[in-house]
Amino acid sequence: MDLGDDFKVSSKGKRKSYEVDYDSLSQSAVEKSMRDDAEHIRGILGVENDTAKLLLRHSEWNKEKLIESYMDTPTKVLVTAGIILPEVDPQSTPTPIRTQTSNSSSSRRPTRSTSKLLSSLSSGSRSSKSSSSSPTNHYSPPKVSKLSKSDEPFVCPICFDDDPKLRTMALSCDHSFCSNCWTNYLASKIRDEGEHYLRCMAEGCALVVPDGFIQSVLIPEPGAPIGDPAEEAENAKVWARFQELLVRHFVGCNPNLKFCPYPSCTNTVSCPSAASKLSLTTLVPIVSCGARGIGGQTLSQSQQSLGLQGKEHLFCFGCPIESDHRPVVCPVAKMWLKKCRDDSETANWIKSNTKECTNCQSTIEKNGGCNHMTCKKCKHEFCWVCMGPWSEHGTAWYSCNRYDEKAGQEARDSQSRSRASLERYLHYYNRWANHEQSAKLSVDLYAKTEKKMEEMQITSALTWIEVQFMKKAVEEVEKCRRTLKWTYAMAYYLAKGNEKELFEDNQRDLEKAVEDLSEILESPIEPENIPNIRQQVTNKTVYVQKRNEIVLEDTANGFLDGRWKWNATVDGFDDPDPSAIAL
C-alpha cells in the first residue's frame, strides 16, 4: 500500500534514537485517504463510487489484489462483494418440497418465505450434508415485491404495515421494505452489533447495502419534512457511528495504521517503520495521536493540579501496552508483564508496602516518593529499597540498583535453586514496583506542596511564576521513574556480561539523580529558603533530564546495533547462549 506517501510528515527537528517517525491523523484525514483510494479504484475499474467503496471494503483495502481479481473476473468479484445479484439459471430454481395448505387469502402473506426457506435449507440450517443443491445457485431472488406493487397495496413484510402512504425502499434486488423497518434494521446492526457490512433484510439475499442507501435512510434529504427531532438526532448518531466503523475497518486492514486506544478518541497514528514484527526488536514505537485528555473522565485533584487532564495520548504502536514502556522493546515488556501477573500475587508484595526499621524494628509505612527513610522513633536513616544505611547511598558508592550476584551465590548454597530464582525476581520486581509507587506518591506530594506554595504566594511577596518551578521537576521525576521502572524489567532479562554492567551503570546514575531530586522536593518549604530550593531543584531537574536521555539513547542504540543479549528466549531475537540462561 502506498499510504506512506500519502501521509508524508515533515519531521520535526532531529529525531532522537529512542524516538520513532510517525504521524497522527484525525478521523477526517483518514476518511480523505479512504476517499482517495475509492476515487483511484473508481477511475481504474470504471465503477460507481459506492461500488468502489464496497469493493475496497470487501477486499480489505488491498487495491492491487482487488484490481487484479476484478480484471480477471469482474462479475464474480461483484457478486461475492454483494454488489450485484448472481445470474440465476431458471432450471436450478428449486421446487418447494412442502407448501402450506394455502387458500386465496394467504397469497398476501409471504408464503415464499416458506418455500424459499426450504430451498435454502442446505445453507440455512447447515444440518444436512447430503443436500445436493450447489452453493452457487441455491439462491433465487424472489420477485414478489415488484408484482405486488402494481397488483395490490404494499404491505411491509416485516412490520405488516399497509398504510398506502408508506415510504418503501429496496436495493437493486427489489426486496421492498418500509423505510421505518430499514431504519430500525440499519440502526440495530450499526449501533448494537458494530457492523459496517450490512446485507439486504430479505432472507438469503446477499446484496450489501451501499453507503449512499444507508445515508438516505438515516439522514433526511434537505428540504424533507421535519421529523421527530429526537429520532433524527439518534439517526445522525448512528450515521456518525457508521463512519467511525468504516474508518476503524480501514485502519485495521492497514498495518501502517493504528487507532488511538484512549476512550472516545477517534484519531489514528501512521507509523510505517513499526509495521513489521521484525522492526519491534530494534525500536520501541511510542507514539501520540496528538489529542489530549480523556472525554468525560473526572480526575483527582492532584492530577488536575499537575495539568494531567491535558495529558497527551501516548501509547505503543507495536503492542497493546497503553503507556510508554521505553527503553524496553515490546516482546521483553510483554514477557515481564506476564511474569509479574503470574508471580507477583505473593505476600512479598504486601511486604513491600510496610517495612521494619533495621535499627529499632518499628513498622514503617512509606508515605512519600523518596527512598531516604528516617525512623520517627530512633532517627535511624536507611534506604527503603535495600534497607542499608543511608550514609552509604550519599557517597559515591551506591549499590542499591544492582542484584548482588555474590550474595545470590551464597543464598544458593544455603537455599534451594527456586528460592534463589524467586529472590532474583523479587529484587527486580520490588524496584520496578517501587518506582511505580514512588511516581504516584510524588504526584500526591506535589498536590500538598502546591497548596502550601499558593498560601505562601498570598502571605509573602513571591509571584506565581516563582512558585512554579516544582511542577516541571515533579513531571520530570514522574517521567524518569517510568524509565527506571522499565529498566528493571530489561535488566531482569539481560544476560550477564559487560553490556549489562554498562546498562546498570547508566541505570544507577539515573536512579541516584532521581532520588536526589525527589529528596529535595520533599524538603520542608519556607518562604526564606525558596530561592535556595529553587536553585537546587532547577539544577537537578536539568541533570536528571540529561541522565534520562542517556539511558534512553544508549538502550535504543543498543537495540539498533543488536548489542543486547538475553538470558531467556525472547520473541524475534536469537536464542540465548546456553550459559546465559537464568535459573
Added chain:
Amino acid sequence: MTSISTRRLAKELKEIQSQGCPVGIELLKADDFATWWFSIQVMGESLYQDEKYTLQFRFDSQYPISSPAVQFVVTDGKEAPIHPHVYSNGHICASILGNEWSPVLSVIAVCVTLQSMLASCKKKERPTDNDRYVRHAPDNPKKTRFHYDDDE
C-alpha cells in the same frame, strides 16, 4: 418501538389461528408476545418417527429485526432431540437463528426449517462438544456465538 414487535407477532398469531400450522407443527401456547411454545414432529419416514418435541420461542422488543431466542424445552420430562446440531440443554446451532436470520422470516418459517433439519438427519448423535458447551452455556442461546460447522 414495542409496537412493531407486538403488531408483527399479533399478525403472525392471527395467521396461525386462521390458517393453521403446517403439518407436524402445533401451537401449544401463546398467551403473550414474549414467549410462545410449539410442538414439532417429523412427518413421514425419518429417524425421529413418532417423536414429539416442544420448541420455545422468546421475543424481545427488537423482533423481527433481531432474531427470536429459540430452543427445545428440556424441563418437565421433555427432552431435546438427539441431533448433531442440538445440545442436550435444548440449544440449537442453526445459522438462521444467528447470523443468517432475516427479518422476513417468521415463527412458522423457523419451525419448518427446524422440522426439516430433523427430517434430513442421517445419524442420531449429540454435537461433539456437547458436554463442554452445556456446562458453560448461557441461559439465552442468543448469547452464544455459535460456529456454524458446515459453513462454506
